[in-house]
Amino acid sequence: MTTVLEVSNLSTSYMTFRGVVRALEKVSLKLEKEEILGIAGESGCGKSTLAWSIMGLVPPPGKIIEGSVKIDGIDILKLPENERRKKILWEKISMVFQGAINSLNPVYTIGYQLAEPFIYHRNYTKKEALEKVRELLKMVGLNPELVKRYPHELSGGMKQRAVIAMALALEPSVVIADEPTTALDVVIQSQILNLMKKLKQEKRLSFILITHDMSVIAEMADKVAIMYAGRIVEYGSSDIIFNNPYHPYTRLLIKSIPRLRGPIEKLHYIPGEPPNLISAPPGCKFNPRCPQATERCRKEEPDLIEVEKGHFVRCWLYEGRES
């Protein structure tokens, strides 16, 4: 196993007029070759901020406070902006943005937009680039003749495939997919997920898959990180997260998923709502909603500890069970 991406102690805040929103607090994770890491959590838990921070593309007023992101041993956050854009983004790590199907430029053809990375990064001529684009389109299961089409002539599923093709253009080793199927219908969603699985194998890709949909995570991810209030609260292989979760939040989250098959059990829910990250409660951030919270949880914040090999939990319940 080789590690392709290593994030350590990454913290990001948004400096708003109302105060500092601490959107990401000391997040660390590792991504191995040919692995899909699923990142799940409620809206506002910092999933997308994590993706942007890894790319070094946090929109203002956001700012990366500390931490490092290492790809092939290079800390990309330390690189100057133009070097990072030239050598790292798209070449080594690329991203399928949330709502990406709406981010295609309506006045350019698909071919032109997909050819751009080849022209700017690799100095291809337009003709060579378009030839490459045809290959790309074929790879994601689209008709190569689409190069001449405009985005409005494509359906949602086709646009999503095109955007994935764009992310794969320069053959990066890591692709971050932020809610890649959220706007799509289930039939198309399953086709896109199948495509990602195939690409992972054929191209030996690693994915970070960000979604609020736990079922999609189960369908795809080898490892899962559960986020709450800007922190990773549980991290482990997807078998552990889904079949034997430790953290009370993960447990409740899994129990709240409506299931299509099997007996109809009462759905659980988590009362209350996630904390405001400008003035988060002291102690464990989940304590106001946690059924097992104790006095200590309200005062001190637990660390992320390794309870089994490769299984990390941030909860006082498991104190002293470090392996």
Add this chain to the structure above:
Amino acid sequence: MKGERNEIGDIFTSNKDLLLMVEDLKVWFPLKRGIGEILRRKPQRYVKAVDSVSFFVKERETFCLAGESGCGKTTTGKSLLRLVPITSGSALFRARKETLEELKKNGVNLDGEDYVDIFAIPPRKVKPIRKDIQIIYQDPYGSLNPRYNIGDILKEPMNIHKVELTEEEKMERVHKALETVKLKPPEDFIDRFPHQLSGGQRQRIAIAKALIMNPKLIVADEPVSMLDVSIRAEMLELLQSIKEDRNLSYVFITHDLAVSRYICDRIAIMYLGRIVETGETRRIIENPLHPYTRALVAAIPEPDPSNRHKLRNVPIKGEIPSAANIPPGCRFHPRCVAFDENMERLRDKCPIHDPPYFVSEDGRYVNCWLYDNWKKKEKIMDFST
């Protein structure tokens, strides 16, 4: 036509537990014609958003309309409040006595019946019907007026319908509605504005707003889709308990079959403006019959991590055609895998003839030629099952 109308009316009168019966609803939106088309006398083309939809809702029942985007489920829901122009069809609805009186006073001819055909009311006189049928929209961020405080938002329906209550009595009702949706204490919420509330709280306000006129039927258009999964169950439970307390019925519109399984008694799966299969929710999900329903059920991911090792096989091909250009014959046949497998038997059926409904022994209606050895459904719902 008249005779058929009467027949539908007879069925509705004799089945007292029916609240609503929609028959052959069509909502066709005309397309703009170019000058060339007009000069060449080309026929008017339509976007057939809803094309011959029939269903019924019983008292105290949750009926679900499910399908992918663009299948016409929202349009069908909106048509019940007359929020879209109706091309043809009838919707018999057992409105409350006061509502029927008001309609009569406005000059709507009810033929002395204790129900009303919603689609036959002249457009300017439909307002009273909206007291009995209310709607909850999907997006709680878009459906509440940002410049009204919660009290005003909840009072607005009473003002629109000119309810004869004093200001204090209206406030009383607002308090009660807020308590029903578990926003307690109500005083804390009345003076707030929508932007000060979370998504879940806003959706509760939308529910309270729908309840304030004491409706008999609520059209809930994807009420939980925008909410986080952790609070979705809470909202479903709330809708369920309100239904039981107030003897309500829901038309629940959703794209999420897993959600429908927890809340809906019966379900109708829609495809391209048509109901392709309808029956008891659990049976349809456990054993889908229509090839489209099969594909839909197969496509839904599940929270089981062992799925990651395999590709999901969804038996469907191609993409959904435009509602302006519905394929001839069965509208699903160009994408149907079962049609390819049974080419010999179905070759002169699916591509040419629009299938009727066939009724299974357990009372399911399937709009597919595969089941042509079953009993064919006549024009009107057979309620003996």
